[in-house]
Amino acid sequence: MEGDLAHIGAGLAAIGSGAAAIGVGNVAGNFLAGALRNPSAAGAQTATLFIGIAFAEALGIFAFLVSLLLMFAV
Amino acid sequence: MEGDLAHIGAGLAAIGSGAAAIGVGNVAGNFLAGALRNPSAAGAQTATLFIGIAFAEALGIFAFLVSLLLMFAV
Amino acid sequence: MEGDLAHIGAGLAAIGSGAAAIGVGNVAGNFLAGALRNPSAAGAQTATLFIGIAFAEALGIFAFLVSLLLMFAV
Numbered sequence: 001m002e003g004d005l006a007h008i009g010a011g012l013a014a015i016g017s018g019a020a021a022i023g024v025g026n027v028a029g030n031f032l033a034g035a036l037r038n039p040s041a042a043g044a045q046t047a048t049l050f051i052g053i054a055f056a057e058a059l060g061i062f063a064f065l066v067s068l069l070l071m072f073a074v
Numbered sequence: 075m076e077g078d079l080a081h082i083g084a085g086l087a088a089i090g091s092g093a094a095a096i097g098v099g100n101v102a103g104n105f106l107a108g109a110l111r112n113p114s115a116a117g118a119q120t121a122t123l124f125i126g127i128a129f130a131e132a133l134g135i136f137a138f139l140v141s142l143l144l145m146f147a148v
Numbered sequence: 149m150e151g152d153l154a155h156i157g158a159g160l161a162a163i164g165s166g167a168a169a170i171g172v173g174n175v176a177g178n179f180l181a182g183a184l185r186n187p188s189a190a191g192a193q194t195a196t197l198f199i200g201i202a203f204a205e206a207l208g209i210f211a212f213l214v215s216l217l218l219m220f221a222v
Contacts, residue, residue, distance in 0.1 A: 075149050075150065075151060075152075075153065076150075076153070077151075077152040077155075081152075081153055082160065084218060085157025085158060085161040085214065085215070086157070086160050087214075088161030089161070089164040089211070091208075092163065092167035092207060093167050094207050095170070095171035095172065095205075096170050096174070098204045099170065099171025099175045100171070100174055102199070102203065103174040103177065104178065106175065106182055107181060109193050110182025110185065110189050110190065113186075113192060116193070131207070134207040134210070135207075138210040141161070141210075141214045145214070145222050
């Protein structure tokens with residue numbers, strides 16, 4: 001048995017990256033559901049859509065960053 | 075017992091890749107639900123559909139990238 | 149105790165392949181719910197259905213690919 005336990009941690013962190021995509025999908029999915037129900041209001045909420053995506057995506061990128069740090073910097 | 079601990083990490087990272095598909099499915103599913111309810115508004119939201127898919131898919135591809143790095147680069 | 153740690157990783161990666169099916173099911177399920185409510189609009193959304201399935205399925209196939217690589221290529 002060889003290898004570094006940090007590599008198991010890197011794989012676990014990547015699960016967090018994928019889990020964040022569930023949040024991103026929830027934001028974009030609900031925007032689409034609402035925008036298709038009331039298209040005239042969609043333009044005014046586009047900024048909110050990107051704010052929601054950005055905050056959820058950031059957490060996934062943090063998890064990806066932890067993966068990279070565990071593989072190459074620790 | 076043989077093998078490299080990084081291979082366990084690669085398998086864990088692949089879970090993250092699959093989890094991101096839940097987010098992608100949420101985006102596309104809500105678009106379809108709305109577009110079939112109000113087909114005339116669907117064209118205007120196609121760009122938002124692909125933006126949502128792209129952000130969710132990116133996190134899944136990050137997790138897949140971690141898998142590949144753990145198998146072949148670490 | 150014998151065996152290769154990569155085989156644990158291959159099994160874990162298969163979880164990701166299964167998780168992606170939740171996303172694919174969400175896309176197809178929402179299409180069916182909408183198409184049965186408004187059958188006349190279903191034809192115009194068939195392309196979107198396959199786009200959504202393809203993006204979600206791709207992430208599951210990536211996880212399956214990681215499984216195969218861990219079993220036969222690493």
